[in-house]
Amino acid sequence: MERFPRLERENLRIVIVVVEVAWCDMATVDKTIPDHFRGILCRGVKNYTVEEEIAAKDTLFEGREKEQLLPGEVLIRVTRCGICAGDAKCWSGAPMFWGDETRKPYVETPVIPGHEFVGEVIALGDKEDKSTVKVGDQVTAEQIVACGNCLYCRKGLRWLCAPHDIFGYHRCVHGGMGQYMRFPEKSIIYNIPKKISPSEAVYVEPLSCGVHGAQRGRIELGDTVVVSGCGPIGLGMVAAAKLAGPSRLIALDCMDSRLDIARECGADIVLNPLKTNVVKDIQELTDGYGCDVYLEATGNPKSVEQGLYMIRKNGRFVEFSVFKDKTAVDWTIIGDTKELDILGAHCSGDNGYKVAIDMILRRQIPVERIVTHELSLDNIIQGIQYVNEGKESIKVAIDPTK
Amino acid sequence: MKIRAAVLEQMGKPVPYSVSKPLIIEELELDEPEQDEVLVKMWYVGLCHSDLSVINGSRPRPTPMVLGHEAVGQVLQIGPGVDNVSVGDMVSCIFVPGCGQCEGCRIGRPTTCIPGAEANKRGVLLCGKTHLFRTGRGTDRQPVYHMGGTSGFATHAVLSKHSVVKVDQGIPPEYAALLGCGVITGVGAVTNSAKVSFGSSVAIVGLGGVGVCALLGAKACGAGQIVAVDLDPRKLAKAKELGATHTFLVHKDDPISKTVETIRSQLGGISRGGVDYALEMAGSGPALQIAYGITKPGGTTVTIGLPDPAVHLDIQQVSITAEERTLIGSYLGSGVATRDLPRYVDLYKKGSLPLEKLVSGIIPFREINQGFDMLEKGEVIRVLVNLKDEK
Numbered sequence: 001m002e003r004f005p006r007l008e009r010e011n012l013r014i015v016i017v018v019v020e021v022a023w024c025d026m027a028t029v030d031k032t033i034p035d036h037f038r039g040i041l042c043r044g045v046k047n048y049t050v051e052e053e054i055a056a057k058d059t060l061f062e063g064r065e066k067e068q069l070l071p072g073e074v075l076i077r078v079t080r081c082g083i084c085a086g087d088a089k090c091w092s093g094a095p096m097f098w099g100d101e102t103r104k105p106y107v108e109t110p111v112i113p114g115h116e117f118v119g120e121v122i123a124l125g126d127k128e129d130k131s132t133v134k135v136g137d138q139v140t141a142e143q144i145v146a147c148g149n150c151l152y153c154r155k156g157l158r159w160l161c162a163p164h165d166i167f168g169y170h171r172c173v174h175g176g177m178g179q180y181m182r183f184p185e186k187s188i189i190y191n192i193p194k195k196i197s198p199s200e201a202v203y204v205e206p207l208s209c210g211v212h213g214a215q216r217g218r219i220e221l222g223d224t225v226v227v228s229g230c231g232p233i234g235l236g237m238v239a240a241a242k243l244a245g246p247s248r249l250i251a252l253d254c255m256d257s258r259l260d261i262a263r264e265c266g267a268d269i270v271l272n273p274l275k276t277n278v279v280k281d282i283q284e285l286t287d288g289y290g291c292d293v294y295l296e297a298t299g300n301p302k303s304v305e306q307g308l309y310m311i312r313k314n315g316r317f318v319e320f321s322v323f324k325d326k327t328a329v330d331w332t333i334i335g336d337t338k339e340l341d342i343l344g345a346h347c348s349g350d351n352g353y354k355v356a357i358d359m360i361l362r363r364q365i366p367v368e369r370i371v372t373h374e375l376s377l378d379n380i381i382q383g384i385q386y387v388n389e390g391k392e393s394i395k396v397a398i399d400p401t402k
Numbered sequence: 403m404k405i406r407a408a409v410l411e412q413m414g415k416p417v418p419y420s421v422s423k424p425l426i427i428e429e430l431e432l433d434e435p436e437q438d439e440v441l442v443k444m445w446y447v448g449l450c451h452s453d454l455s456v457i458n459g460s461r462p463r464p465t466p467m468v469l470g471h472e473a474v475g476q477v478l479q480i481g482p483g484v485d486n487v488s489v490g491d492m493v494s495c496i497f498v499p500g501c502g503q504c505e506g507c508r509i510g511r512p513t514t515c516i517p518g519a520e521a522n523k524r525g526v527l528l529c530g531k532t533h534l535f536r537t538g539r540g541t542d543r544q545p546v547y548h549m550g551g552t553s554g555f556a557t558h559a560v561l562s563k564h565s566v567v568k569v570d571q572g573i574p575p576e577y578a579a580l581l582g583c584g585v586i587t588g589v590g591a592v593t594n595s596a597k598v599s600f601g602s603s604v605a606i607v608g609l610g611g612v613g614v615c616a617l618l619g620a621k622a623c624g625a626g627q628i629v630a631v632d633l634d635p636r637k638l639a640k641a642k643e644l645g646a647t648h649t650f651l652v653h654k655d656d657p658i659s660k661t662v663e664t665i666r667s668q669l670g671g672i673s674r675g676g677v678d679y680a681l682e683m684a685g686s687g688p689a690l691q692i693a694y695g696i697t698k699p700g701g702t703t704v705t706i707g708l709p710d711p712a713v714h715l716d717i718q719q720v721s722i723t724a725e726e727r728t729l730i731g732s733y734l735g736s737g738v739a740t741r742d743l744p745r746y747v748d749l750y751k752k753g754s755l756p757l758e759k760l761v762s763g764i765i766p767f768r769e770i771n772q773g774f775d776m777l778e779k780g781e782v783i784r785v786l787v788n789l790k791d792e793k
Contacts, residue, residue, distance in 0.1 A: 211601070214600075215600075219600075220593060221589070221592075221593040221619070221622055221623050221745070221749065222593075222742075222745030222749055240600065242624075243600035243601065243623075243624030244599070244600045244623060244624050245600075245622040245623050245624060245749065247745060247748045247749055247752060351601065354601070355600070355601035355626070358601060358626055
């Protein structure tokens with residue numbers, strides 16, 4: 001067999017691994033995996049290109065041959081990949097991705113972007129009976145591939161992992177804006193029941209973030225909860241917060257069309273800060289005390305101030321957003337005035353994905369109203385522009401099968 | 403003033419109570435409300451297992467005693483210093499009065515109030531005295547004791563101002579009756595003690611009145627799986643109707659370990675066969691053992707049960723450490739009634755807490771012993787005695 005001559009040249013560790021793999025009945029390699037595939041490459045600021053022939057060997061297999069999938073690795077055919085506001089900001093040149101005087105660049109180019117993906121398993125590195133997923137399953141993986149070794153991973157906070165390999169930004173974990181993807185061994189993979197269509201499943205990652213944000217708010221039964229910002233994350237927070245049984249769930253957004261969707265997600269009251277004094281409205285609703293929980297999902301400094309004024313003493317203020325501009329506020333309000341709990345939130349926490357998949361399965365959120373656009377790979381720039389403008393669309397997804 | 407009340411003279415009378423008549427309706431004298439006290443016209447009072455535990459002697463109290471603690475009524479008169487309710491208000495009664503001064507009350511844990519617990523133990527009001535008397539010949543007065551500072555099985559009652567919470571009249575009094583015991587205990591166990599987060603798995607062992615309240619609470623908090631466990635298939639059917647996602651019938655003769663094993667294996671996919679939170683709502687040793695057994699490693703077990711004081715907990719001690727377990731005692735829902743009851747009324751109005759599903763029936767005062775038969779046989783969730791129509 002062709003494989004064995006190559007084995008003799010490898011070092012002992014790889015020999016053991018590959019022998020184990022070769023001797024196992026690993027009939028899980030789909031021989032139709034191409035050597036090249038179609039996808040997007042992020043090459044630099046405002047430089048995302050559609051590539052017809054991305055080399056699978058470089059991007060999916062780290063230079064190995066395609067038959068040499070390592071144990072725990074999973075290969076998927078991507079069915080959808082969402083465009084995150086983060087992707088759009090990265091394309092635009094935001095310093096958090098490209099670096100400035102205070103931080104190092106985060107993104108490594110050239111890389112296939114995309115961390116909100118769903119696809120079908122076509123190959124496994126493990127024997128089928130050892131693997132938690134089977135060929136043919138519809139799956140996603142946590143956007144972050146945690147290292148397991150850093151301080152945060154050891155504390156059980158894997159979503160804050162220090163090396164922070166997020167699909168689509170680091171070259172060891174190419175993302176989902178292409179026809180194929182590989183999940184490395186340390187990925188945390190979730191099976192998505194096929195009752196959920198790819199067009200719905202593409203919303204799992206953003207919803208998992210909304211779930212985590214809502215959980216950080218420690219909402220109690222009967223609370224008055226305000227969600228500011230009805231984009232994909234904010235709407236997810238509305239639907240998740242609803243489950244916790246608030247007596248009043250209020251959604252804020254400057255676009256009435258988004259407020260309509262917030263209502264469909266479960267908001268009891270929707271308010272437009274451009275049309276009404278929302279701080280006063282909330283104070284009136286709560287006998288002058290203020291809301292118990294404020295979930296901030298706009299990335300707009302005005303929303304931060306507004307939240308600090310409308311929240312009650314000892315309330316919980318959750319901040320999820322990425323900001324473009326600095327926020328200025330009299331910091332006294334945090335301590336002396338209101339003794340607040342300010343809680344940052346990043347990614348999906350420990351069980352955001354599990355809860356999100358369950359929510360979609362139980363139809364606890366109208367996903368079809370949130371995933372508004374599904375574009376082919378060719379239209380990636382149009383998609384990014386939709387996201388940057390945030391007017392016509394809510395969640396834009398790429399369909400690499402188109 | 404003269405009132406009529408159902409008095410328990412002798413504990414431990416046999417079933418059926420319709421025959422042995424442990425509660426006799428008599429005329430009693432009720433003293434006026436004094437400093438910080440209120441006079442309430444009783445409207446509806448629920449029959450709770452805590453009352454039954456006194457009747458059957460498993461939780462002895464001083465006798466003669468007027469039972470009844472899950473009550474709603476209307477304030478007729480207020481004594482000096484009463485600032486929290488006014489004449490005409492509809493009020494729910496709270497059977498652990500929080501004095502407001504002690505360490506527990508000051509840090510927002512009135513259920514741990516020491517003077518309140520003391521008064522309850524002695525069968526008197528917070529002031530230290532009883533207001534109920536049997537009048538004999540001449541000026542002889544035999545004291546009759548209060549239950550939980552309430553004594554609701556009566557046309558009227560005097561309570562400490564700390565024992566009543568004003569309730570919005572937007573909720574029908576029949577449902578408001580359940581707020582002060584079943585609802586605050588059951589829902590509070592879920593939201594204050596266990597602090598169930600949305601999407602998590604919850605087991606409820608014992609689907610009596612309080613257990614059903616916990617089920618409604620778990621549903622309102624967004625629990626992902628609600629597992630109902632009981633000896634009685636009728637209760638499990640009701641639980642399923644009210645939102646349980648899984649039900650398990652316990653066979654009385656099975657050893658606890660077998661029951662736990664069966665439930666765990668069938669819950670396989672959820673948290674390694676155990677639940678995130680298991681709530682014991684039956685007030686029995688075996689029920690708590692089952693609840694503990696089906697809690698996942700690292701999970702939380704909550705108990706609201708008030709069994710016979712002779713019952714001791716039988717748990718494999720090593721498991722507490724090896725599985726990092728948490729066991730929480732939850733009294734009156736670990737709540738603050740003045741904070742929680744208005745919230746529950748709000749949620750009822752929104753439809754998130756369908757309290758109407760708890761009321762199995764309303765009976766006239768004279769049928770109170772039959773009501774306890776129904777409770778004892780497990781035929782009902784909550785039965786209310788109608789005192790509104792009694793003069």
